[in-house]
Amino acid sequence: MTDTVLKETPAVWKKSVFILPALIAGAGFLFFIVSALAAHPEKAWLAYLVNFLFFTLLSAGGLLFSTLMHFTRARWSHGLASVAEAFSAFFPVSFLLFILLFMGQNHVFPWLGQDLHGKEIWLNVPFLFSRNAAALLILYGLGFGYLYQALQFRLKHAQKNTRLKQFLFNRFEKASRSPETIKKRMTLFAGWYMFAFALVLALIGFDLVMGMDPHWYSTLFGAYTFIKAIFAGFGAIILLAALLHLNPTTPFSLSPSELGKLSTLFFGFSIVWGDFFYSQFVVLWYGNIPEETAYIIERTMTAPWNGLAWTVFLSCFIMPFIILLSRKIKESSWCMVFVSAWVLAGLWIEHFLLLGPCYLHPGPGAFPLGVSELIISTGFLALLILTLLFYFKEFPEVLEKGSGEVVQWK
Numbered sequence: 001m002t003d004t005v006l007k008e009t010p011a012v013w014k015k016s017v018f019i020l021p022a023l024i025a026g027a028g029f030l031f032f033i034v035s036a037l038a039a040h041p042e043k044a045w046l047a048y049l050v051n052f053l054f055f056t057l058l059s060a061g062g063l064l065f066s067t068l069m070h071f072t073r074a075r076w077s078h079g080l081a082s083v084a085e086a087f088s089a090f091f092p093v094s095f096l097l098f099i100l101l102f103m104g105q106n107h108v109f110p111w112l113g114q115d116l117h118g119k120e121i122w123l124n125v126p127f128l129f130s131r132n133a134a135a136l137l138i139l140y141g142l143g144f145g146y147l148y149q150a151l152q153f154r155l156k157h158a159q160k161n162t163r164l165k166q167f168l169f170n171r172f173e174k175a176s177r178s179p180e181t182i183k184k185r186m187t188l189f190a191g192w193y194m195f196a197f198a199l200v201l202a203l204i205g206f207d208l209v210m211g212m213d214p215h216w217y218s219t220l221f222g223a224y225t226f227i228k229a230i231f232a233g234f235g236a237i238i239l240l241a242a243l244l245h246l247n248p249t250t251p252f253s254l255s256p257s258e259l260g261k262l263s264t265l266f267f268g269f270s271i272v273w274g275d276f277f278y279s280q281f282v283v284l285w286y287g288n289i290p291e292e293t294a295y296i297i298e299r300t301m302t303a304p305w306n307g308l309a310w311t312v313f314l315s316c317f318i319m320p321f322i323i324l325l326s327r328k329i330k331e332s333s334w335c336m337v338f339v340s341a342w343v344l345a346g347l348w349i350e351h352f353l354l355l356g357p358c359y360l361h362p363g364p365g366a367f368p369l370g371v372s373e374l375i376i377s378t379g380f381l382a383l384l385i386l387t388l389l390f391y392f393k394e395f396p397e398v399l400e401k402g403s404g405e406v407v408q409w410k
Helices: 015-036 041-070 075-108 124-152 163-175 181-209 222-245 256-284 295-299 305-323 333-359 371-394
Strands: none
Touching: 015 041, 015 371, 041 124, 041 222, 041 295, 041 333, 041 371, 075 124, 075 222, 075 256, 124 163, 124 181, 163 305, 163 333, 181 222, 181 295, 222 305, 256 305, 256 333, 295 305, 295 333, 305 333
16 A cells, blocks of 8 residues: 555545535435325336345445455455445445335335235235345345455555544454454455355345246346346446546546456456346247246337337347457446446346336337436435445545555465
8 A cells, every 4th residue: 555644535525525416316315205195106116116226236246346356366456346345335325225115015016915826925025025124134244244354454554534434443453353364354254245145136136026026937037136236236346446547636546457357357247147138038938938928028029118128138238248349448448437337227227127017007109217217216326426425535545556455365
């Protein structure tokens, strides 16, 4: 780590930068409340659910990059890992948003009041909320456990200029563990986080996406959900790291080699995502299960959903597959800002495509996405930005060149 000690909060993280995203988040929340009390509350709760899922998967996938890189001893990724860990700041917000879903249960779960043909034991609101809340708490707890160990390295030369850092340093000094012990604990938490990540996000996919249409199921849907979370998380890291690198007021720097390696991983997971997207449906074809095709036909062959399906396919698979074949593009910050933002927008639309037909029944000429969905989504995006700003304001040292490089394996 550099010898330069930050004596005060850099100007880029001053309180003034919080004002605009806070206003946008507040306006989005107020708009959601008004929409939820209007004539069609299901539209507001659909937008809420879509954004909760999207930003929860994105933040969990962001931290997964750091745990994966540590577990595999990837030395090239130390700077990117420090950026990836910032997404853990969204975990408390995500859990609070999940709890608020309970308030709209009559509009969130379209299967309420339906004959579930024996699935009532699994699909009931108290059991669903309790198991998913417990799962998220376990996942987030493991994530914070890993982050706590990682910060012992990243904040080694930091000043105690915030209450949070004072609290952490007091804990660090009382524990006074050797670097090797801390690395072993990081590895332990990283392994358990990755294991919980697969199980918890599979459960979320089954309960809060596939379960909204209780008469259709896919045994691959859980795996598809956590692969999508990794894909989205890597895209979010690329977007955030490239923007920090392009911002001259931040100390963070990103080499073309580092960006190229991460972009290659992003390219690889676009192929894996496309494979899972296709595989869960091809099973219905070669298995000759016509009763399961209604779910797919509605979303891929009937208007207006078929337009969204083609948009998702082109944005999340065809476009990145063709563009990211170029090494120059993968090493260009400006190009990767565009590509990652485009793919993330496509993945957001994919959530709306999977859930929308369960709530909305527009005519063939009507477009299912409207201004209200975009306003609520912008509010959620502002919430994510606020959590990232808070993290970097509290721990600006993680953006310094060489942050965390002490975590190396012999």
